[in-house]
Amino acid sequence: MNSPHDLIRYDLQLIASWIEPGSRVLDLGCGEGDLLQHLIARKGVTGAGIEHNEEKVARCIEKGLSVLQGDISQEVLDYPDNAFDYVILSQTLQQVYEPAALIRSMLRIGHKGIVSFPNFSHWGIRLQVIFTGYAPFSRQLPYPWYETPNIRVITLKDFRKFVHEVGMRVLAEVAIDTHSQDRYGRIIAFLPNLRATYGIYLIGKQ
Amino acid sequence: MSEYIEHDRERVSVGIVAKKQFTFAAPPNAMELESGARLGPVTIAYETYGSLAPDRSHAGLVLHALAGDSRVAGYYAPADEKPGWWDCMVGPGKGIDTDRYFVVCANIIGSCMGSTGPSSANPATGRAYGLDFPVVTIGDMVAAQKALIDHLGIVKLLCVVGGSIGGMQVLEWSVRYPEMVFSAIPLATTMRHSALAIAFNEVARQAIMADPHWDHGNYYGGEKPGLGLAVARMIAHITYLSDESMRLKFGRRLQDKHDFSFNFDADFQVESYLRYQGTKFVERFDANSFLYITKAADYFDLGKQHGDGSAVKACSKAQAKFLVISFTSDWLYPTYQARNIVKALKKSGRDVSFCEIEAEWGHDAFLIPGERLKTLIHGFLERVHDEFAA
16 A cells, blocks of 8 residues: 555645545645545546646646646636535635635535645744744745735634634544645644644535 | 748658548538538548557547648658648657557648638539638538548547637537547637637738739639738738747847838838748638638637537537647637636536646747647646546
């Protein structure tokens, strides 16, 4: 079972573990398609992706993935209802201009949504703000404030509250302590909002 | 369009190719056209590259644009000045790999490159059709190609690919004969012409029709409406370029002189270039064919023809997997028109990939050798080939 396909990023491995074999998956902001490729190879899914960067889109299509170039908030509008079993938004929520509209669209076009994001209330970030007085800068948030694409500050608690407020339901969640490109990591069960670097949520309709 | 094509730097080529012809629809079985008129017999000039597997799988059909022909790659003779119009894409190990796929390219009806068109002999009179040639549509062109594909014994095409008017044929193929198209690559194209595109075509047609030698299309055997056709080509050619590409290629540089001539000779390089392109075009192309093909492109409207006015309804007839490609500087068929194709395909539940390639060369970018387009098409074909086999 230790083919190179297993060695995708740790957070992506956890996302993959939630996906039923043979399902239809849409990956929003799919990058170079690592997760899609893994899901197709290991789970036999029918996969599609949306990515705004031409270079990355081209890499995906060259690999044989079905990916289209565009803005995720716009592109989700064109799919028919329930076109997918899972719609994935991996490490992108913090960059979305209208998160509520996007989450609603995700659960219109898909039965379930999977959302992951860096946790802004990790103790390291809290300590940085308290003791240095500067805006957080970490391996999960590697940008100074004036260059960051991350326009949303989200914590695990915030996200749970948000899901409830937009009328959706958290079906499963896992908090992890890992660095952004790590292939191995650990699950945080105790005080996740303080100790986890990332949160991953499986969400569904009420 | 062939002005970009040069010999492959590494001399990789399909080599010597031969034009073939297939004739069908001889009266009384003449082909019924969309206009209701009948045409027959119909001859199609075509070429094939690579070899057809016994199971006739992995066959691809390449569709050419306005001024193209069946010679998509290779040479008719070793001394040929230039290879076929898409030699950079079609050949051994290229984007459309002739070692792996059997490639067919056919000249569209209405053209003058070996298929039946206004310059062909009208069996009723024994002379060239001229304007007695019925107006053909993109749908008619595709229906004629279908007869050829049937004749070749191909039940399902692995891929149908083409740019510009060739891309319109790709879209038409995918909804007219959905069960015959496993995948489709429409490049730099649209589901219907904008007013801007129709306007340029109309100006070009007027240039031809204003030439006294045109004589209502009745010039065969006499002097050709060369000036009119040259101007038509110049107009069309401008729409294939972009502000950026013209700035880079010509700027305001003068042609073989240091100062203005203070008369109406070609002072600027861009003037000289367009005149040259116009003159070259007259040598190889028929003015009436230009009228017929541009009219077919203007009439093309996928939603109107196949979806009662709805592009989504039209696209929902298709079964193919799509790769749609546009180019940033294409102002003839801008990216929003490609996105409309993508949107209609998504709404109808089709599998669609889309990439907007950053390119400064305008509409003609799809004909210019480039790694990005090559690897996109190559990767997509590999994928659909695997899925076709499965």
